[in-house]
Amino acid sequence: MSTQRNIRIMLADDHAVVRSGLRRLLEQRQGLEVVAEAESGEQAYRLFSEHLPDVTVLDLSMPGMGGLEAVRRILARHPSARMLVFSMHENAAFATQALKAGARGYVAKTGAPEELVTAVQEVAKGKIYISTGVAQKIAMQSLDGGNEPVNQLSAREFEVFRMVAEGLGAEEVAYKLKISQKTVANYLTLIKQKLGVSTPIEMLRLAMRHGMIEK
Structure with missing residues (x-):
């Protein structure tokens, strides 16, 4: 048995x-x-x-x-x-x-x-x-077309985006993800290009629209 x-x-x-x-x-x-x-x-x-x-x-x-x-x-x-x-x-x-x-x-x-x-x-x-x-x-x-800009982000880019939208600075993001601040800056450049945003406020608004953080 x-x-x-x-x-x-x-x-x-x-x-x-x-x-x-x-x-x-x-x-x-x-x-x-x-x-x-x-x-x-x-x-x-x-x-x-x-x-x-x-x-x-x-x-x-x-x-x-x-x-x-x-x-x-x-x-x-x-x-x-x-x-x-x-x-x-x-x-x-x-x-x-x-x-x-x-x-x-x-x-x-x-x-x-x-x-x-x-x-x-x-x-x-x-x-x-x-x-x-x-x-x-x-x-x-x-x-709806599946063309939401957030879906274009890689998993790592998404995490950086979420953290920055929640108010974390580049130094904090680098520490949490165990990467350099220069790498964080590079990710942010790519994220802004993919999402079509240029300021932290625009990133925050986009994150709120997607329900990623509380309004």
């Missing part, structure tokens, strides 16, 4: 209460096991190599380099990693960037708890899972 191995999960969210709730939710289901927890993108990157989980459930809005950069870095080192984003951001821009960075799933925190369980199980099988509401927004964006 063969026994099926548990799906081993790592949680990455900067709120301990959220991680605790997710652990309880997931471990109530037979076959799901949380093997590690991280409170930042940097910690998620370190712990992944130690535990090699089957699925990593992570938030995008974490201190430090953030979830999107964590997805990019983990996949650069472990190409077969299965990353599932669990985010408060329901707009198409974040979901599109997460999938572009290599995430296998995207679930909104506003959805039913059971949806996350389903998403973990599907991503563990190698499938892609996107919340219904988010998938509809991505589809609508495609129907």
